[in-house]
Amino acid sequence: LLDYETRNSYTFSVEVVNPIVDPRFIRKGPFKDQATVRVMILNADEPPRFSQAVYHLDVSENCPPICAVGRVYAVDPDTGQSANIRCLSHHRPHMIYPLTPH
Numbered sequence: 001l002l003d004y005e006t007r008n009s010y011t012f013s014v015e016v017v018n019p020i021v022d023p024r025f026i027r028k029g030p031f032k033d034q035a036t037v038r039v040m041i042l043n044a045d046e047p048p049r050f051s052q053a054v055y056h057l058d059v060s061e062n063c064p065p066i067c068a069v070g071r072v073y074a075v076d077p078d079t080g081q082s083a084n085i086r087c088l089s090h091h092r093p094h095m096i097y098p099l100t101p102h
Contacts, residue, residue, distance in 0.1 A: 002041050003041075004041045004078060005041045005077075008040065008053070009038060009039060009041060010041075011036065011037070012037055014034065014036075014037055014038050014039070015034045016032065016034075018031040018032065019030040038084070041076055042083070046076075046077050046078065048074040048076055049077050051073040052073075055070065055072050057069045057095060058070075083092070
C-alpha cells in the first residue's frame with residue numbers, strides 16, 4: 001500500500017541478468033546490469049478537516065464588502081496546515097474565499 005502521509009518516496013536497486021547467452025557473444029559479457037529506481041508518491045488531495053461540523057456566522061447588513069464575520073478552522077490532513085484551504089459561498093458559487101491562517 002502506497003500512502004503519501006506515511007512515506008512519500010521509495011528508492012531501491014534493480015539488477016537484471018540474462019542467464020541464457022548466445023556463445024557468439026560470451027566475450028562481450030557480463031550480461032547483467034543494475035539501476036537505481038526512485039518512486040515518488042503523489043499526494044491525493046483529500047477534503048480539509050474542520051474543527052466543527054457546522055458553523056453559524058451572522059453578517060450585519062451594514063458590514064463593508066471586506067470584513068471578518070467569524071472564524072472557521074480547517075486543516076489539510078496531509079500537511080496539517082491551513083494556508084491552502086479556500087471556501088465558497090452557496091449564495092455566490094462563483095466566488096472563492098481564501099481562509100486567512102492565524
